[in-house]
Amino acid sequence: MRIVVLTKPVPDPAAAAERLTSDGRLDRAASPAVINGNDEYVLEAALKLVEAHDGEVTLLTMAPPNAVETMRKGLAMGAHRGVLVSDPALVGSDQWSTIQVLVVALGELEYDLVLAGFDTSDGVGGVVGAAIATRLKLPYLSSAAKIEPNPDAGTVRVRRISPTGFDVLEAPMPALIVGTQLLGEPRYPSLKGIMAARSKEVVTRSLADLGLDAAAVGGAASRTKVTGQQKPPARGATQVVRGTPEEGAKAIAELLASRRLI
Amino acid sequence: MAAGTIWVVAETNADGALAKSSAEVATLARTLADAAGGSAAGIVVAADPKVAAEELAGYVPRVVAIAEPASTGNAWAQVAAQRAAAILASETPAAVLTGAGPDGRDVAGTLSALLERPVLVNATAVAWDGGPSVEMSVFGGKLVTTSTFEDGEWGIVTVRPNVVTAEKAAKSGKVEAVKPDGDLALPVVKVVESIEEAAAALPIEEARIIVAGGRGVGGEEGFRLVEEIAGALGGAVGATRAAVDSGWIPYAQQIGQTGKIVKPQLYLALGISGAIQHKVGMQTAGTIIGVNRDPDAPIAEFADLVVVGDLFEVGKALLAELKARK
Numbered sequence: 001m002r003i004v005v006l007t008k009p010v011p012d013p014a015a016a017a018e019r020l021t022s023d024g025r026l027d028r029a030a031s032p033a034v035i036n037g038n039d040e041y042v043l044e045a046a047l048k049l050v051e052a053h054d055g056e057v058t059l060l061t062m063a064p065p066n067a068v069e070t071m072r073k074g075l076a077m078g079a080h081r082g083v084l085v086s087d088p089a090l091v092g093s094d095q096w097s098t099i100q101v102l103v104v105a106l107g108e109l110e111y112d113l114v115l116a117g118f119d120t121s122d123g124v125g126g127v128v129g130a131a132i133a134t135r136l137k138l139p140y141l142s143s144a145a146k147i148e149p150n151p152d153a154g155t156v157r158v159r160r161i162s163p164t165g166f167d168v169l170e171a172p173m174p175a176l177i178v179g180t181q182l183l184g185e186p187r188y189p190s191l192k193g194i195m196a197a198r199s200k201e202v203v204t205r206s207l208a209d210l211g212l213d214a215a216a217v218g219g220a221a222s223r224t225k226v227t228g229q230q231k232p233p234a235r236g237a238t239q240v241v242r243g244t245p246e247e248g249a250k251a252i253a254e255l256l257a258s259r260r261l262i
Numbered sequence: 263m264a265a266g267t268i269w270v271v272a273e274t275n276a277d278g279a280l281a282k283s284s285a286e287v288a289t290l291a292r293t294l295a296d297a298a299g300g301s302a303a304g305i306v307v308a309a310d311p312k313v314a315a316e317e318l319a320g321y322v323p324r325v326v327a328i329a330e331p332a333s334t335g336n337a338w339a340q341v342a343a344q345r346a347a348a349i350l351a352s353e354t355p356a357a358v359l360t361g362a363g364p365d366g367r368d369v370a371g372t373l374s375a376l377l378e379r380p381v382l383v384n385a386t387a388v389a390w391d392g393g394p395s396v397e398m399s400v401f402g403g404k405l406v407t408t409s410t411f412e413d414g415e416w417g418i419v420t421v422r423p424n425v426v427t428a429e430k431a432a433k434s435g436k437v438e439a440v441k442p443d444g445d446l447a448l449p450v451v452k453v454v455e456s457i458e459e460a461a462a463a464l465p466i467e468e469a470r471i472i473v474a475g476g477r478g479v480g481g482e483e484g485f486r487l488v489e490e491i492a493g494a495l496g497g498a499v500g501a502t503r504a505a506v507d508s509g510w511i512p513y514a515q516q517i518g519q520t521g522k523i524v525k526p527q528l529y530l531a532l533g534i535s536g537a538i539q540h541k542v543g544m545q546t547a548g549t550i551i552g553v554n555r556d557p558d559a560p561i562a563e564f565a566d567l568v569v570v571g572d573l574f575e576v577g578k579a580l581l582a583e584l585k586a587r588k
Contacts, residue, residue, distance in 0.1 A: 038520055122401055125384060126383070127374060130371025134375035137449060140340055162456070163276065168456070223412050232546075238565050240567075255567050262587065
């Protein structure tokens with residue numbers, strides 16, 4: 001099986017150092033980058049699938065050149081190679097632009113499955129996977145809790161989380177699947193994996209390499225703009241109650257009553 | 263500029279009724295249309311769209327109901343998006359709104375590709391300024407940005423649950439039943455089986471009150487108390503990833519970075535430290551109360567009230583207190 005995993009480097013939520021530049025773009029210098037959390041779940045699923053069915057996992061990332069560093073972690077987990085689409089003209093890309101670029105980049109790769117995470121922790125959009133599948137006319141299976149390909153039949157089954165449980169979806173491969181945390185805990189890279197990752201190939205592709213016009217995608221072609229940024233409204237002071245459980249319970253009930261919540 | 267029509271692509275519940283999030287989004291569309299001097303309209307695509315379409319007409323003046331048999335037995339979102347795209351292609355939309363849940367996102371992404379339109383995601387508020395002016399909470403809520411489409415563009419906006427309160431219009435709108443027209447060009451994804459799980463009585467995204475448990479709850483047994491308190495307050499049960507990973511409660515109830523983002527009026531956190539991965543899912547709640555042994559837990563930095571103590575002792579005392587106040 002050949003699996004492409006879409007991964008995005010995001011500002012590390014744990015570092016809590018994210019900020020925007022004055023023109024409304026992520027200040028990448030201010031915050032350390034990590035692989036997006038939901039992308040790690042689908043990468044883990046991809047690695048398990050190639051362990052069971054043989055094959056290769058390719059990471060596909062669109063990001064600035066130093067994203068090679070975050071991609072190394074995915075390679076250390078076991079991905080076989082990486083493709084990094086990077087070009088100065090891509091700075092300021094919106095979702096629309098990202099979709100156009102990834103569609104063309106995927107066109108250069110061979111795959112049975114394309115996997116993407118449920119959403120990213122920075123923008124929480126979760127629309128790119130559906131749009132790419134639509135553009136490429138790939139069967140689209142989302143909110144996956146389990147992925148079960150049947151290579152002999154050329155089909156894949158996905159357990160999709162539904163409001164009342166799960167729907168089992170089936171479609172022919174190649175297909176694009178958006179996955180969730182229920183796919184399972186991502187592995188930690190082993191020391192051996194980290195060593196091996198150093199010599200794995202990461203190909204960098206520019207817009208020219210992909211045959212894309214820098215005026216048609218990227219910052220120049222973004223169709224949305226950030227017009228303002230502000231800190232979220234501050235929450236009031238915290239009241240701390242220490243005492244007997246009854247005193248604590250009373251404090252809770254009084255606050256609820258004063259705010260008409262009971 | 264004439265405002266055109268603000269469209270909503272609605273979702274239905276399993277029983278065919280209009281989804282609560284769609285009633286909210288429809289209310290938002292009507293409010294924006296009033297502000298813009300335009301009109302609002304909705305689209306329902308289902309095997310039997312009648313009930314939801316009539317409900318939706320309570321919120322917007324015009325509803326297009328498409329009875330699409332392929333909505334059943336196949337993954338819904340892309341089927342619906344294709345039928346909605348066909349309607350929208352012959353209209354002059356000023357914007358298209360969907361929910362920001364799993365189905366709404368799938369509809370929005372598919373529409374974006376079919377209609378070649380940009381998307382603004384995960385709105386926490388929308389105003390009208392010649393087009394939608396969309397507030398989004400980014401970087402786990404550390405920043406609120408405002409974004410618009412470029413001049414002369416219209417696009418698709420996904421809207422989070424609970425950012426507007428659903429409110430019916432003074433006068434009900436009209437439902438037009440439209441036959442599905444043309445082939446469905448996107449690949450068909452079949453639903454081969456539906457598995458019912460013991461789902462929570464109330465989906466947490468829609469709950470006005472959430473009582474949530476974390477690692478401190480200690481086990482499945484401990485969640486009984488969380489459920490009991492939620493029951494007493496008329497709320498839903500939520501959980502942290504640690505509690506879900508331990509198998510104490512289903513993933514559907516996980517709140518946080520890789521779970522759900524909620525905005526209830528009350529969030530009562532039992533045995534939850536308030537680490538950033540959880541905080542991003544609940545920090546916009548109206549009132550936040552924590553019960554925790556550790557007075558220095560991060561939740562003390564953003565809660566309205568923190569009770570320092572054993573969650574079981576405080577929880578049982580709270581049940582007694584609530585009962586006494588009834």
